[in-house]
Amino acid sequence: MLHSHQLRGAFKPSDTIIAKKQFDEHHPLFHQVVVFTGVIQSMSRQDACQIVADFGGINGNSVTKQTTLLVVGNPDHRTPTNQKSSKELKAEKLSSQGQEINIISENEFIFMINLTQAKTEQ
Template sequence: GKPKNDTPHRGLSDSLMTKLVFDTEKNILGSNWVYKKENQTRTKIKDIQPIDVSKINIDSPLYKQNIVFTGKLKLFTRNQACQLVANFGGTPQQGINKYTNYLVVGDTSFCPTIKGGLTGKQKKAQEKLQKGQNIRTITESVFLDMLNEDRD
């Protein structure tokens, strides 16, 4: 037969302990801390504005460029990357359209919806390129080089 288990269920005490751990983490991390998984938050492109328009360098390779991101970036969240684009005088975009100049591709290996090795944005960029649009697909490291280019 089954071994006898004399330990009563501790649901309430487990819940109280979890709440205590959560409150302790919240106190350590500060009052603005909110738990959100990265993939649960969508970038709100309309909210991204340059931090200081007077500091935009018109010689930056990102200046007046429309840039879309796909995949998981290693060094930035999507919001941070979009903010950087705006700070350098570019325009971050949610999706590929006829104005898009660059598609920056991060790590796509985690994405279960990829078919044929490409994200939907990569496929759309290829279609636009084949139709004659001047759109470049670049890696995150090339994007980083572009950020640093105007600092030389």
């Protein structure tokens, strides 16, 4: 289901619809406040956000004091090559101030999802 503003092309991760009512409380995404930065190569940003929601995570639009996980994709056209995005820089700053925030790559995110799916299929 799309919201009216999504039809106009303005996707906001926090608007992802949570379809499930019960979640695996032991899943690494459960209750994580997740923000994506950069270009996600393996799927659309909307699909990535839906996966987070389906595992009981919360999607954030930007890095805040509530963020617990930042998934870093490839730099987009706005970020010069070999430089960190503003979201990554902010996450590092908050981490250095004592906030518990994990910064992982897209590959680590995919591994986390695949590992969990493999366990549920056994």
